Amino acid sequence: MTYKEPIHDVAQLAHVEMYSPDVDATVGFFRDLLGMSVSGRDGNSVHMRAYEDYYVRSLTITHRDKPGLGHIGWRSSSPQALERRAAAIEKTGLGRGWIDGDTGHGRAYQFETPDGHKNRIFWDVEYFQCPDAESSCLINRPQRRPLQGVPVRRIDHVNIMASNVTKTKTFYEEALGFRTRENILLENGAIEAGAWMSTTPQVHEIACMLDRSGAKGRFHHVAFWYGSPQHLSDIGDVFSERGIKIEAGPGKHGISQALFMYVYEPGGNRVELFGDSGYLIFDPAWKCRTWTEQNLEKGIIFYGSPVPQEFFLYGTPDVPMPAAAQAAE
Ligand code: FE
16 A cells, blocks of 8 residues: 555644533533633633643633534644645535634634534634733743642543544545544444544544434534543542532543543533543554454453443433444444
8 A cells, every 4th residue: 555645734623612501510610620711701602721721712612502512623733734724625525614713713714524513724823821920930831730620731632423433534534634543443344433533643633433323413522631640530539529420430441542531511511531641653654553343342441440331322412312323332
């Protein structure tokens, strides 16, 4: 097979917009328990960031009747890269045109996945300007470590559910330059049940899991990074004493080798706290590692308690689950 030269046009996951039916409670969860701060408000939206997020927002909470994904914001690696990716996306028919800018970023090209998840990519960003009272003595840290909750450090990745993982994965690979680091193939390769993709040495900035509900465009989770496994135990105490539902963890996935904990924020969306970075990939010719029925048990849980069935079925917005989908898990 000819070696396919990597495309480095997408630099990073910049922000995720999430819908919540209870914006105040959702903002309170991220602010009071996870130590994030509110950096601005527009209409029905509240913009937030973690203390090591350099831009003015990494998370936006927007009011809607049901929880779910608003959009995913990517930063390109240069102004030229933005133009190249916009042109490539345009050819797929999934481009949705340019906007002049939005909170925290300049001109952006909007697009959708084959299932309709909204995304945008931009180059110009607004950097967070720290008020003196919150500034750090570390010149490489945008804000000092907050005192509230167990503060997460930065946004890490997003996970979406797709009716056809292969189509969604291929779109991110071909139009955006993502590389698939790991995937799950079931039934002798007939069903792709998950794919973990990145443009950086991280195993994933985006993952895509099979949605067996028949719905399209659902959201699985957004993850924020601790980088220190002890913080999962610390925040676990905080969540348990404050009625926040822990769905799974702390535990370790074989896939991505992530130390994880999944919880539900009060608006109903799943949020992952990421205890470390798993492993990193520096091999430019990395070959996707494929999990199958033979080894998937360790892929899902390397150690720790099993994840409940709802982990594979629940996404936002919640939808009725056909009996066949439940039986498949
Ligand atoms: Fe995750």
